[in-house]
Amino acid sequence: MLMSTSLDTHHVVVVLGDGGSTDKLVGLTNEFIIKRGVKRLFVHVISQDGRPKYFERFRNVLQSLIHCSLIIKYEGSTTNDFIRLVKSTHDLSKLVVVLVGEPPTELKDFLKGLGINYISV
Amino acid sequence: MPDYEVILTSDRTMMSNHHGKEFLGFLATGPAINMPEKVWMWLAAPKLRVDEFGRPKEAPYGLRKVEAKLIDEGFKAAIIDPDYIHKYLNSMKVLMVGHHDFFAYGPPSIGWWVITGKEPVNRLSLMRFMRSEVVRKAKERGVRIIVGGPGAWQWLWELDFWRECGVDLVIEGEVERVIGGVVRKALDGEELPDYIYVGPSDTPSIDEIPVIKGGSVNGLVEIMRGCPRGCKFCSVTLRPLRFIPLDKICEEVKVNLRAGVRSVILHSEDVLLYGADGIRPKPDPLIKLHSVVRGLVKDGNIAWSHVSLSALKYAEENYKLVSNIVNNYIRVGKQTFIGVEVGIETGSPRLAKIIMPAKAAPYPVEAWPDVVEDAFRIMHENYIVPAATLILGLPGEEPDDVVKTAELLDRLKPYRSIIVPMFFVPLGALKHKDWFRKHNINKEHIEVMLRTFHHTVYWAEEIMEKFYLKEPYLAPIRLGLKLFIQYAKWRINKLKPEIEALIKA
Numbered sequence: 001m002l003m004s005t006s007l008d009t010h011h012v013v014v015v016l017g018d019g020g021s022t023d024k025l026v027g028l029t030n031e032f033i034i035k036r037g038v039k040r041l042f043v044h045v046i047s048q049d050g051r052p053k054y055f056e057r058f059r060n061v062l063q064s065l066i067h068c069s070l071i072i073k074y075e076g077s078t079t080n081d082f083i084r085l086v087k088s089t090h091d092l093s094k095l096v097v098v099l100v101g102e103p104p105t106e107l108k109d110f111l112k113g114l115g116i117n118y119i120s121v
Numbered sequence: 122m123p124d125y126e127v128i129l130t131s132d133r134t135m136m137s138n139h140h141g142k143e144f145l146g147f148l149a150t151g152p153a154i155n156m157p158e159k160v161w162m163w164l165a166a167p168k169l170r171v172d173e174f175g176r177p178k179e180a181p182y183g184l185r186k187v188e189a190k191l192i193d194e195g196f197k198a199a200i201i202d203p204d205y206i207h208k209y210l211n212s213m214k215v216l217m218v219g220h221h222d223f224f225a226y227g228p229p230s231i232g233w234w235v236i237t238g239k240e241p242v243n244r245l246s247l248m249r250f251m252r253s254e255v256v257r258k259a260k261e262r263g264v265r266i267i268v269g270g271p272g273a274w275q276w277l278w279e280l281d282f283w284r285e286c287g288v289d290l291v292i293e294g295e296v297e298r299v300i301g302g303v304v305r306k307a308l309d310g311e312e313l314p315d316y317i318y319v320g321p322s323d324t325p326s327i328d329e330i331p332v333i334k335g336g337s338v339n340g341l342v343e344i345m346r347g348c349p350r351g352c353k354f355c356s357v358t359l360r361p362l363r364f365i366p367l368d369k370i371c372e373e374v375k376v377n378l379r380a381g382v383r384s385v386i387l388h389s390e391d392v393l394l395y396g397a398d399g400i401r402p403k404p405d406p407l408i409k410l411h412s413v414v415r416g417l418v419k420d421g422n423i424a425w426s427h428v429s430l431s432a433l434k435y436a437e438e439n440y441k442l443v444s445n446i447v448n449n450y451i452r453v454g455k456q457t458f459i460g461v462e463v464g465i466e467t468g469s470p471r472l473a474k475i476i477m478p479a480k481a482a483p484y485p486v487e488a489w490p491d492v493v494e495d496a497f498r499i500m501h502e503n504y505i506v507p508a509a510t511l512i513l514g515l516p517g518e519e520p521d522d523v524v525k526t527a528e529l530l531d532r533l534k535p536y537r538s539i540i541v542p543m544f545f546v547p548l549g550a551l552k553h554k555d556w557f558r559k560h561n562i563n564k565e566h567i568e569v570m571l572r573t574f575h576h577t578v579y580w581a582e583e584i585m586e587k588f589y590l591k592e593p594y595l596a597p598i599r600l601g602l603k604l605f606i607q608y609a610k611w612r613i614n615k616l617k618p619e620i621e622a623l624i625k626a
Contacts, residue, residue, distance in 0.1 A: 026553070039320070039322035039323075040320070040322065040323070042314075051284075051315060052280050052283045052284060052288075052315055053280055053284070055277050055280055055315075055316075056280060059277045059278075060553070062277065062316070062318070063547065063552045063553045064552065064553045065318075066320070066359055066549070066550065066552060067320060067321065067359075068320045068321075068322065069294075069317075069318060069319055069320035069322060069323045070316070070317065070318040070320065071314045071316070071317050072314055072315050072316040072317075073312075073314035073315055074315055
């Protein structure tokens with residue numbers, strides 16, 4: 001089912017930090033979808049803009065994704081929200097993290113501490 | 122009083138049967154011109170007949186599908202007229218608002234908005250409904266609000282309003298496979314995502330598409346989903362092609378008949394491709410379809426929602442299929458014509474090749490203007506009255522493309538039809554492109570808009586008097602529209618010097 005955490009659903013965490021542009025994210029996301037044959041993408045968003053204002057920076061990405069199902073969920077605004085989200089993930093090796101702009105330093109440190117690779121745009 | 126926990130509804134511009142005339146609904150995509158909004162709304166979207174519980178006799182087809190799916194999955198769900206939602210404040214846990222053009226960003230609404238500078242009534246009506254006391258009270262009581270439908274993407278452009286209304290989830294696409302799970306989560310108080318787009322891999326199979334349980338507006342029933350032509354501006358073509366089995370279509374016609382809806386609108390992106398071999402219509406499935414439906418509705422009206430001009434030309438030239446269907450199954454009894462929407466989009470073969478290379482198929486795209494004219498002639502001869510659309514501002518459009526469109530319009534003068542220009546809206550494979558805005562309008566566009574205006578007002582009176590609105594009970598509507606046309610003619614004449622100066626500049 002679409003909203004279940006099935007194997008078919010790929011999870012990505014996007015952190016919308018200060019500055020940065022989501023334009024590069026458009027190309028990266030499409031590449032990811034095509035390379036991995038993604039049919040369903042669940043995007044968890046961390047943003048200080050709040051809900052639903054974060055879509056202002058993110059809708060250009062949605063506009064370009066027409067070939068797979070999408071679920072977009074706001075997960076909070078702080079590093080603690082991000083940590084909570086990552087810790088609830090069952091398989092960290094499958095977690096994809098994208099940092100847009102400049103996120104808080106402690107967030108990057110947390111990821112490095114867990115050995116989680118991330119993509120910066 | 123039923124204790125529905127899930128209420129489906131929409132605003133008045135959607136919750137209307139438009140006086141039993143589907144195309145009158147298009148008035149709701151425009152602003153109230155030279156008359157009070159109340160009068161315009163009465164012309165475009167009068168109230169529906171409802172039972173004592175506020176359940177409408179007819180409701181938008183998309184809402185009926187979602188309602189049917191939820192009922193099949195055991196939910197206490199019902200479509201309720203917006204004027205009756207207040208009766209369910211105690212039982213309602215989820216409010217689902219459906220729409221195909223929430224904020225008038227879709228065509229043709231956006232075009233009318235740009236041209237007149239006034240917000241279309243569908244936008245005003247929807248926003249008024251979302252801000253109404255009943256919706257506010259529902260939210261205060263913790264009701265989850267889910268909005269959906271083909272126009273759902275528009276909420277991404279109205280984020281302040283989204284927050285103001287407290288919308289919990291925006292969902293877009295063919296939701297039959299997923300909506301039960303979503304509503305279950307909503308009822309259980311679980312967190313919902315903000316936005317869901319149902320992509321091709323999650324679209325429902327034929328077996329997963331339910332039969333509607335209540336009447337649909339003007340008897341609309343779908344006969345297929347998806348379209349094989351792949352036009353880049355279209356979102357429907359992204360969906361897989363599926364033909365609805367005849368027995369399922371008949372079941373839905375019977376639901377409508379039981380609800381007292383005696384007409385049928387066979388709905389598809391291209392009715393003539395029902396049961397087709399790719400993009401080539403086949404006589405047998407179409408004749409069988411029309412024969413069976415006519416047998417059910419007897420004296421009622423049969424209409425088509427959309428056909429493609431190339432399929433129409435092919436069907437007539439190869440099988441005399443169009444005249445066969447019209448003469449034997451449409452123009453029988455009281456019915457004297459059939460209305461349908463068709464897409465011209467552009468008169469430029471160059472632009473057609475880029476944007477819609479298969480629109481003319483099986484004819485070569487270079488022959489597109491001839492295909493259009495031949496199809497219009499066939500329609501005129503067979504009492505098929507089309508409302509045709511053009512798209513201005515397509516990506517890659519050059520001035521000469523628009524000139525070619527104007528030239529094609531000249532060729533279409535002799536054929537009874539309404540032709541409406543629309544401004545490009547990023548949809549389908551062109552979702553990421555730029556909108557066509559006021560500052561993009563050039564003199565070639567103005568020429569095309571003027572030609573469509575003169576063509577439409579020339580034919581509109583005959584269409585109203587002899588075909589579409591000829592019934593005596595529609596006299597007030599005819600009068601209202603005639604006055605509007607006279608006003609529009611007067612206004613354009615008044616603006617003539619300015620328009621001519623713009624064209625010459």
